[in-house]
Amino acid sequence: MTGYASAQHSASVEGGQEPQSSSRLGLEIRAVNSRFLDLSFRLPDELRALEPALRTLLTARLKRGKVEVRAAIDVTDNQSLPTPSAPQLQRLVSLQDSIQAWLPKARELSVADVLRLCNGTSASSTDWSEIVPPLAEQAVTDLLAARAREGERLSAMLLDRIQQLRELAKTATPLVPQLVEQQRLKFLERWKEAMALGEGSVAPEAAQDRALAEATAFAIRIDVAEEVTRLGSHLDEIERLLKKGGDIGKRLDFLIQELHREANTLGSKSATLELTRISVDMKVLIEQMREQVQNIE
Structure with missing residues (x-):
């Protein structure tokens, strides 16, 4: 049978003295008619390792249908620009010195590079392994109700x-x-x-x-x-x-x-x-x- 369900989860990402950004995970499950159970997943790289657990969950609760699972992670900055913490800056300087020791012609980091790298570090710091399974369970329950x-x-x-x-x-x-x-x-x-x-x-x-x-x-x-x-x-x-x-x-x-x-x-x-x-x-x-x-x- 056809059906649709979605679930969301939001998390704040700490950076420096205060939260700099918030990440939002959106999970969707779509099911269309099929005589057999056919599962497909469209997951971001951060969630790719969780695909086996999601497949086990869906197989246990669904018997028929062409089922597609989609997930997306959106990161929203609470400030116009991230504020790098001191440990982050120290880490970047250390990495730059090490790289330039081996590659003397490598250019130095710009301010834009530092902001981009620090923002990327904070965005990927959320551990979704404890969040995705109960979120998927909720979405499957809603799908079955539909x-x-x-x-x-x-x-x-x-x-x-x-x-x-x-x-x-x-x-x-x-x-x-x-x-x-x-x-x-x-x-x-x-x-x-x-x-x-x-x-x-x-x-x-x-x-x-x-x-x-x-x-x-x-x-x-x-x-x-x-x-x-x-x-x-x-x-x-x-x-x-x-x-x-x-x-x-x-x-x-x-x-x-x-x-x-x-x-x-x-x-x-x-x-x-x-x-x-x-x-x-x-x-x-x-x-x-x-x-x-x-x-x-």
Whole structure:
């Protein structure tokens, strides 16, 4: 199922006598429809080492869907320029002296270089390893809640399609006996015409028996009672699973395939345009259900 959730965390970065900047971590989880669980991550370098832990968390709580995890770290300066601390300046001077001892032609640090390096040092000083896991847990919980709400809407749609299929099956059931009776009368009329043309060469009893046998064979050939019964049984099971909830996606996939098979068989046995129309309408509804069932976990 589709879903979206996000979580944020802000932290102040100390530098010198007072906080010089604040960092904000934004974590987003997007999920779209898929028959299997497909995870992808777009993380900054600071969080790349946490990908295995995030993958374990998502795998434990999600079963299906194409899931994308995005994270971004924004650093905002509380002052127009950072104020380097004395230890930072001493460290930069020491590094400069060491480098120039080996590379005499290396240029000295400018004020802009010092400000940039000190700002970069403070921005990367936040340890996210203790912050990201609970933040991801919160985002996954929100994602599951969003998917649960969508699941309720999908369930309502599927129950509506189930009711429509029941109505179509109810319409198809009385058509077969009517059609068999019409065909039996046609067979009798044809045999009467044949008898009249044969000038009594065929016994009336034999002609009637032959007509009834043909009508019986025709009735067996077009009988869809078994298909309608199985279709109703599958609909009952789908309705039961939807009300039960839980991890039912794969079972629904199988039942939808069975529904499609019964609707196809009903169409192949169709001897009237009305039954053909019912079969087509059933397959349209079943296809709508199939598309949505692929979204259910």
